[in-house]
Each structure stands twice: as structure tokens, then as C-alpha cells.
Amino acid sequence: MVAALAGVSRATVSRVVNGASSVDPGLTASVQKAVQALNYVPNRAARTLASRRTFTVTLLVPESTSKVFADPFFAAVVEGVARYLNTTEYMLNMVTSSESNPEKTRRYLLGGNVDGVLVVSHHTGDHSWAHLDGSLPLVFAGRPLLNSADAYFVEVDNEKGAATGTARLTGSGRTNIATIAGPQDMHPGVDRLAGWRGEVLRAGLTDALVEIGDFTVASGAAAMRRLLDRGAPLDGVFAANDQMAAGAYSVIRERGLRIPEDIAVVGFDDDYYATSLTPALTTIHHPISLLGEKMAEVLVDLIEGRPAERITRLPTSLVERESA
Amino acid sequence: MVAALAGVSRATVSRVVNGASSVDPGLTASVQKAVQALNYVPNRAARTLASRRTFTVTLLVPESTSKVFADPFFAAVVEGVARYLNTTEYMLNMVTSSESNPEKTRRYLLGGNVDGVLVVSHHTGDHSWAHLDGSLPLVFAGRPLLNSADAYFVEVDNEKGAATGTARLTGSGRTNIATIAGPQDMHPGVDRLAGWRGEVLRAGLTDALVEIGDFTVASGAAAMRRLLDRGAPLDGVFAANDQMAAGAYSVIRERGLRIPEDIAVVGFDDDYYATSLTPALTTIHHPISLLGEKMAEVLVDLIEGRPAERITRLPTSLVERESA
DNA sequence: TTGTATGCGTTATCAT
DNA sequence: ATGATAACGCATACAA
Numbered sequence: 001m002v003a004a005l006a007g008v009s010r011a012t013v014s015r016v017v018n019g020a021s022s023v024d025p026g027l028t029a030s031v032q033k034a035v036q037a038l039n040y041v042p043n044r045a046a047r048t049l050a051s052r053r054t055f056t057v058t059l060l061v062p063e064s065t066s067k068v069f070a071d072p073f074f075a076a077v078v079e080g081v082a083r084y085l086n087t088t089e090y091m092l093n094m095v096t097s098s099e100s101n102p103e104k105t106r107r108y109l110l111g112g113n114v115d116g117v118l119v120v121s122h123h124t125g126d127h128s129w130a131h132l133d134g135s136l137p138l139v140f141a142g143r144p145l146l147n148s149a150d151a152y153f154v155e156v157d158n159e160k161g162a163a164t165g166t167a168r169l170t171g172s173g174r175t176n177i178a179t180i181a182g183p184q185d186m187h188p189g190v191d192r193l194a195g196w197r198g199e200v201l202r203a204g205l206t207d208a209l210v211e212i213g214d215f216t217v218a219s220g221a222a223a224m225r226r227l228l229d230r231g232a233p234l235d236g237v238f239a240a241n242d243q244m245a246a247g248a249y250s251v252i253r254e255r256g257l258r259i260p261e262d263i264a265v266v267g268f269d270d271d272y273y274a275t276s277l278t279p280a281l282t283t284i285h286h287p288i289s290l291l292g293e294k295m296a297e298v299l300v301d302l303i304e305g306r307p308a309e310r311i312t313r314l315p316t317s318l319v320e321r322e323s324a
Numbered sequence: 325m326v327a328a329l330a331g332v333s334r335a336t337v338s339r340v341v342n343g344a345s346s347v348d349p350g351l352t353a354s355v356q357k358a359v360q361a362l363n364y365v366p367n368r369a370a371r372t373l374a375s376r377r378t379f380t381v382t383l384l385v386p387e388s389t390s391k392v393f394a395d396p397f398f399a400a401v402v403e404g405v406a407r408y409l410n411t412t413e414y415m416l417n418m419v420t421s422s423e424s425n426p427e428k429t430r431r432y433l434l435g436g437n438v439d440g441v442l443v444v445s446h447h448t449g450d451h452s453w454a455h456l457d458g459s460l461p462l463v464f465a466g467r468p469l470l471n472s473a474d475a476y477f478v479e480v481d482n483e484k485g486a487a488t489g490t491a492r493l494t495g496s497g498r499t500n501i502a503t504i505a506g507p508q509d510m511h512p513g514v515d516r517l518a519g520w521r522g523e524v525l526r527a528g529l530t531d532a533l534v535e536i537g538d539f540t541v542a543s544g545a546a547a548m549r550r551l552l553d554r555g556a557p558l559d560g561v562f563a564a565n566d567q568m569a570a571g572a573y574s575v576i577r578e579r580g581l582r583i584p585e586d587i588a589v590v591g592f593d594d595d596y597y598a599t600s601l602t603p604a605l606t607t608i609h610h611p612i613s614l615l616g617e618k619m620a621e622v623l624v625d626l627i628e629g630r631p632a633e634r635i636t637r638l639p640t641s642l643v644e645r646e647s648a
Numbered sequence: 649t650t651g652t653a654t655g656c657g658t659t660a661t662c663a664t
Numbered sequence: 665a666t667g668a669t670a671a672c673g674c675a676t677a678c679a680a
Contacts, residue, residue, distance in 0.1 A: 001673065009651050014675060024649065041435040045372035046673030049656045054369065069403035079393035082418065091417050094406065111365040325657065333667045338659060348665065370657030373672045 017042060057085070057116045057299055058109060059094045068096065072272065073288060077120055077141065080292025088300055090115070110135055116299045120292075137302035139295045143187055143311065152302065154294045154312040158188050161284040161316035162195025165266040166238045168282060168324050170203040174236035174264055178209030180223040180248060182240040189215075192240040192268060209234065213244045217273075220247025228255055235263055236324070242267040242274045245281055245323075264324035279322035287314050341366060381409070381440045381623055382433060383418045392420065396596065397612060401444055401465065404616025412624055414439070434459055440623045444616075461626035463619045467511055467635065476626065478619045478636040482512050485608040485640035486519025489590040490562045492606060492648050494527040498560035498588055502533030504547040504572060506564040513539075516564040516592060533558065537568045541597075544571025552579055559587055560648070566591040566598045569605055569647075588648035603646035611638050 001010040008027060015023050016031040023031075034040070048054050059081060061068050068074045078094075085092050093114075097105050109117060109132060116137035132138055133151050143153040169177050179196040182189030189212075197207045211226045213219035220239060224247060227234060239245035245267035252263055259265055259279055267274060267283035274281040294312050301308040325334040332351060339347050340355040358364070372378050383405060385392050392398045402418075409416050417438075421429050433441060433456060440461035456462055457475050467477040493501050503520040506513030513536075521531045535550045537543035544563060548571060551558060563569035569591035576587055583589055583603055591598060591607035598605040618636050625632040 010674085011651060011653095011676080012649090015650085018675085020675095022649065027650085039431065041431055043373070043673050044437055045369045045378065046656090047675075048369035049367075049373050049658090050673075050675040052656075052675095069399045069406075075393045075399055082393070086420075093415050093417070096410075107363065107365055113368055334657095335659085335667060335669095336665090339666090342659085346665065351666085367657050370672090371659075373674090374657075374659035376659090376672075 052112070053303075054113060054115050055089050056091045056093055056114050057118060057296070057303075058114045059092060059118045059120060060105075060109075061094065061096050062121050063096065068094075074120065076288035077292035077295075080289035080294075081118060081296045082292075083289070084293045084296035084300075090300060106132070116303045118292075118295050118299055120295075137299055139299045139302070141291060141295060145185060145187060145190075150310070152298055152308060152310060152312075154291055154298060155187070155314065156286050156291065157313040157316055158191035159195040159198070160313075161268060161286075162192040162238065162240070163199040164195075164316065164318050165268060165282075165284045166196045166199035168266050168318055168320070169236035169238060169264055170199060170205065172264065172324065175205060176209065176233045177205060177236040177238065178211070178227050178234055180220055180227070180237060180239040180244045181210055181212050182215050182244075184212060189240060196238050213240070213247070215241050215243060217243045217247040220244025221251050222247070224248035224251040228252075236266075237263060238266045238268075240268055242269045242271050242281060242283055245283070246273045246277055249277055260322065260324050266324045270319050274319070274321070277323070282321045282324040283319050285317045285319050287316070290314055376436070377627075378437060378439050379413050380415045380417055380438050381442060381620070381627075382438045383416060383442045383444060384429070384433075385418060385420050386445045387420065392418075398444065400612035401616035401619075404613035404618075405442060405620045406616075407613070408617045408620035408624075414620075414624060430456070440627045442616075442619050442623055444619075461623055463623040463626070465615060465619060469509060469511060469514075474634070476622055476632060476634060476636075478615055478622060479511070479638065480610050480615065481637040481640055482515035483519040483522070484637075485592060485610075486516040486562065486564070487523040488519075488640060488642050489592060489608045490520045490523035492590050492642055492644070493560035493562060493588055494523060494529065496588065496648070499529060500533070500557045501529060501560040501562065502535070502551050502558055504544055504551070504561060504563040504568045505534055505536050506539050506568075508536060513564060520562050537564070537571070539565050539567060541567045541571040544568025545575050546571070548572035548575040552576075560589075561587060562590045562592075564592055566593045566595050566605060566607055569607070570597045570601055573601055584646065584648050590648045594643050598643070598645070601647070606645045606648040607643050609641045609643050611640070614638055 001013055012023060012027060013031050015021060016028050017035070044055065059078065061074060082092060095105055095108065114136070116139070117132065118139050120141045139152045139154060142155045166177065177200050179193060181193040184190055184193070193210065200207050209227060209232065211223035213223040220243060223244065224237070227237065228251065237248060239248055245265055248265060249259065252259055257263055265281065267281045268286070270283045270285040274283045291314060294314060298308045298312055325337055336347060336351060337355055339345060340352050341359070368379065383402065385398065406416060419429055419432065438460070440463070441456065442463050444465045463476045463478060466479045490501065501524050503517060505517040508514055508517070517534065524531050533551060533556065535547035537547040544567060547568065548561070551561065552575065561572060563572055569589055572589060573583065576583055581587055589605065591605045592610070594607045594609040598607045615638060618638060622632045622636060
């Protein structure tokens with residue numbers, strides 16, 4: 001370690017570089033100047049070998065690599081993760097689980113090649129990797145219905161977001177508000193429905209107008225059709241995601257109704273559909289890249305032994321456009 | 325090295341694992357069985373430290389991280405790079421150059437943290453990193469106008485692609501074919517113009533109908549306007565990229581002309597514009613993810629001391645849609 | 649607080 | 665062809 005030349009011993013240099021246990025200010029200074037002078041940059045491999053830490057975190061994604069990058073959701077998550085990691089000394093590497101046998105992935109992760117893992121299964125949680133927990137810090141995007149023992153999750157505040165979206169409807173005087181809910185076997189579906197219910201009840205309205213979809217455009221259209229076929233008055237609908245809102249749009253049009261005059265529509269996610277629909281969809285913004293950023297932050301905290309929240313809930317915001 | 329227990333010495337294990345110089349078949353076998361039994365996986369850090377190789381390649385991109393992931397072009401390149409690297413033992417890490425001082429990036433790259441670098445500056449070449457060459461294997465996406473000494477490039481076959489696109493026009497009997505060329509200070513611009521020229525000349529047509537744009541929609545519209553204002557007959561136009569073709573579309577419409585009846589249009593790149601235009605644009609497909617894949621392949625070849633082509637040209641293909 | 653010495657898991661050099 | 669053994673560059677337990 002050349003820096004020792006310009007100062008004293010090399011254990012001290014290590015301490016200074018790592019900002020560790022108290023070092024004499026004078027020595028600290030001369031070491032730093034030496035570091036500057038020699039343009040010293042610690043060798044990553046040596047550091048890893050000696051400390052048994054890799055300074056690498058893995059982003060574990062389910063689908064095949066090729067699909068991942070084309071997906072705007074993953075792209076945004078990766079962006080957030082990378083943004084946070086850039087402020088640290090950690091590197092990011094991605095591994096797609098399905099490719100080849102999962103055992104290979106497992107061995108890689110457990111083989112001491114990584115300090116922590118970020119699990120991103122599209123929208124909801126594929127927690128088949130939960131068993132890694134305990135051996136390796138793990139942070140999931142979204143949480144599974146049955147909270148696995150002790151894992152860490154980062155998710156958007158689904159319930160509050162849904163309540164905010166619904167409030168947009170109650171607030172503008174709508175009195176017969178329905179919801180096209182998501183699958184009730186995953187948290188986003190359950191929580192968004194709860195958010196809608198809380199708000200309509202708070203406003204003194206009925207919570208009977210519920211139809212379930214599966215987050216696809218087609219299911220949104222089918223749900224809207226069932227809603228309209230009930231014959232009950234209806235002047236507002238909160239869809240649990242923008243895709244189902246898009247499905248609802250087509251049916252509302254099909255019935256000769258106007259948006260938002262006859263039926264106001266509010267969605268959730270603020271994705272591609274939100275802006276491409278006509279009229280543009282009023283929706284709840286889902287901060288995806290922030291999701292990635294927070295996941296990385298929690299993971300690094302975990303790795304460095306800092307305390308972290310078990311569940312981090314991201315704030316949402318209402319994006320007012322023309323449909324409500 | 326535990327595997328040594330199940331066999332003989334550890335130098336031998338290393339040789340077997342690395343498939344190096346001749347080892348006795350018998351020993352090879354027992355070592356391999358031991359590897360299986362102990363679920364042995366070589367330690368990356370130790371290997372790096374001893375061999376002075378990192379098994380890591382950097383994807384160097386210009387803009388800030390946040391913009392990179394939103395860009396479909398980069399996403400496709402990354403996808404290709406990742407796809408190839410997944411077949412090797414190399415890892416990918418990305419660094420964005422502009423962030424903070426370039427000196428930091430330079431030090432990182434030269435600090436022995438990386439085995440090679442992939443430079444991807446949007447479409448054309450920002451070769452400000454060419455000076456790294458010699459110290460580190462470098463592969464660029466696209467090549468600069470003045471071929472720097474001895475660097476490696478991977479690019480789409482611009483000239484042949486342009487010729488193919490133009491041939492679509494000459495082949496369908498068009499006789500007054502113009503081109504909206506790209507900037508003449510970068511290779512794609514120059515080569516695509518050359519490809520167009522070669523084909524119209526081959527077909528015995530004039531090569532006078534040229535207007536230059538800068539690859540933006542607005543410049544394409546302006547060029548088309550100038551072309552039409554010449555008053556000369558015109559029944560076909562080859563735009564050097566899809567965005568300029570989109571600009572041309574608007575002007576052609578504005579003049580009350582029909583596509584493709586009055587003027588057939590062919591673009592280049594096969595990007596988002598190609599499918600969203602009406603009528604859908606006939607264009608030359610630019611294999612972006614293949615670009616990434618080949619860049620990674622060339623780089624790894626370079627790193628491992630295998631011979632590689634200085635310039636790799638990717639094949640293009642005509643995508644026939646409705647505009648020509 | 650600071651220096652010394654040992655070890656991290658592999659590759660590489662040199663004998664054998 | 666194979667086995668010792670010395671680096672690789674750093675962190676760290678221990679000693680001072």
C-alpha cells in the first residue's frame with residue numbers, strides 16, 4: 001500500500017480510508033494528502049477478500065432478461081435503484097431467476113458474491129425467494145398476502161392512494177361511486193379496495209358498488225359492464241389501476257355515456273394508459289423509480305447494520321386530468 | 325480451498341477449474357466430483373486479486389442515469405449486452421460519465437476495477453473516451469468521422485441499409501426519388517446518404533434531390549418542405565431516420581398529397597415512430613439489441629486476447645409496411 | 649491511538 | 665504433469 005510511504009503505517013491508512021476508529025487528526029490529514037498525491041484508490045477485490053463483503057447488490061427479477069428491459073416498470077425501478085446506489089460504493093448486478101435452474105441462482109446468491117438482494121416481481125410479490133432471508137439481507141417490492149416472517153418490503157401506499165383517488169370523486173359531488181377492484185389475493189387489490197371503501201363510507205355513501213377485475217384492460221371492461229347492468233345509478237368509478245380504467249372507458253362509451261359528465265373515472269398508477277386515453281385519465285401517481293430508490297436504501301441500511309423499517313410505504317399523489 | 329481435500333493439491337484444482345494446461349484425466353475426474361460434492365464455487369474476489377482480472381465490464385453512457393433507462397435505445401442496447409454477458413462469467417456495471425467530474429470516472433476505469441469498457445453515446449460516437457484505449461479494451465457503438473487510431477466499433481450497416489430502403493422505391497417503379505439525409509458530420513448521416521445515392525444512380529436516376537436534416541422531426545418537415553418547393557417531380561423519398569420521415573409525413577399531408585400513392589416514404593431505424601404513423605412506415609430495421617450483444621462479444625474477445633474485427637457491421641432488413 | 653502480523657481464496661512461479 | 669509456495673492488496677485481531 002503505497003500511501004503508507006507518505007505517512008506512517010498501513011493499518012492506519014486503512015483506518016483513515018474507512019473512516020474507522022479514532023485516528024489522530026494530524027495523521028489523518030497527512031494520510032489524506034498522501035492519498036491525494038498518489039491518486040490512491042482502494043482495490044475492490046482485496047477489500048472484499050479481506051472483509052468478506054462484496055459491495056455488490058443483486059436485483060433479482062423473474063422474467064427473462066429480454067423482457068425486463070422493455071418493461072417500463074422495471075426500467076423505472078432499475079433507474080431508482082441505480083440512482084441511489086450511485087451515492088454509495090455499492091455496485092448493482094442483475095440476475096434473472098427463471099433462466100436455467102433456480103439452484104444456480106441460489107448458489108450464486110449464497111456463494112458470497114453478493115451483500116444483499118432486491119427482489120422485484122412485477123407489481124406484486126413473488127416471494128419464492130423468501131427462504132434466502134436470514135442468510136442474506138433481502139428487500140421486496142410489494143408484500144405478499146401472508147406476511148412472511150421477517151422480510152423487508154417497500155410498497156406504494158395503496159390504501160391511502162385509493163382513498164385520495166376516491167375523494168376526488170366524493171369531493172366533486174358524485175354520490176353513486178363504484179369501484180373496479182383488483183384481485184383480492186394480492187395486496188394492491190385488497191388495499192385499494194379498502195381505500196375506496198373507507199372513503200365512500202366516510203362520505204356517507206354506499207359501498208355496495210364493487211366489481212372485481214384482474215388488472216387487465218379486458219377485465220376492466222367486463223367489470224364496468226356488470227356495474228352498468230345492475231341498473232343502479234352511477235356517476236363515478238374508481239378503477240384500481242389505469243388499465244382497468246381503460247377497459248371501463250370503452251364500455252362507458254359503448255353505452256353512450258360521457259366521461260366525465262355522466263360518469264367520472266379515476267384510475268391508479270399513472271402509467272402509459274393514463275395519458276393516452278381520451279379524455280386523459282385523472283389518476284393516482286405510483287412513484288416507481290422512488291420505489292427502486294427506497295428499496296436500495298433499505299437494503300444498504302440492512303447490509304450496514306443500520307435499523308430499517310420493516311415496511312416502507314411510499315406516498316402517492318393525485319394527478320388531475322380530465323376524466324374526473 | 326476445500327476441494328483439495330477430496331483430491332490432491334490445490335494448484336491442480338485451479339488448473340482443472342480453469343481448464344488450463346494438461347491435467348491427468350484421472351485427477352481431473354476426481355477433482356470434478358469433489359467440486360460437485362462440496363458444491364464448490366470459486367471466490368470471485370480472490371480470483372480477481374490473484375489474477376488481476378475483474379471479470380467486470382463497464383457500460384459507459386453519457387447522459388445522467390435517469391434519462392438512460394427511459395430511452396428505448398439504451399434499454400435495447402443494455403438488453404443485448406446483458407444477454408451476451410449472461411453466457412459468460414462477466415458482470416456488467418454501468419457508469420454515467422457526465423455525473424460529477426470526468427476525472428473520477430477515468431480513475432475508476434483505470435483503477436483496475438474493470439476489464440473493459442463499452443462506450444455507448446446515443447446513436448453516434450462521442451469518442452472523448454478514446455484516450456483510454458491502450459490502457460483498457462474499448463468498444464464503441466458507432467464510429468466517429470475521423471477514425472481514431474485503433475479502436476473497435478460496432479455499427480449497423482448504414483450504407484447497405486439505406487441502399488435497401490431506396491431499392492424498395494426504385495423497385496416499385498418510382499423514378500423521382502429524393503432523400504432527407506442526416507447530418508453530414510457523423511457517419512450514419514454520411515453513410516445513409518451514400519447508400520441512397522448508390523442505389524438511385526444504379527437505377528439510372530438523378531441524385532440531385534437531397535436535403536439535409538438533423539434527425540429530428542422538425543428538421544424532417546423542413547427538409548420535405550424544401551424538397552417540395554423545388555417544384556421538381558417527386559414520387560418517393562428515403563428519410564435517413566424514422567423521425568425525419570414523421571416530419572415529412574406532416575408536410576406531405578399539408579400539401580394535400582397522399583402516402584404512398586403520390587409519394588412513397590421509406591425510413592430508417594424502425595423505431596416507435598414507424599408503427600405509430602399512419603400509414604405505418606416502411607423502414608429499415610436497426611437491430612439495436614444485437615448491437616449491444618455484438619459489442620459485448622467483441623469486448624470479451626478483446627479481453628481474452630482473441631482476435632476481433634476492428635469494425636463489425638450489423639445486417640439490416642427491410643420492414644415492409646404501408647408507406648412504400 | 650498506532651503498529652505488527654496474519655489471513656482472505658486464488659493464481660502464478662518455480663521446482664520437482 | 666503436479667506440488668510447494670509466494671504474491672495479490674487490504675482488513676483486522678492483537679499487541680504495544
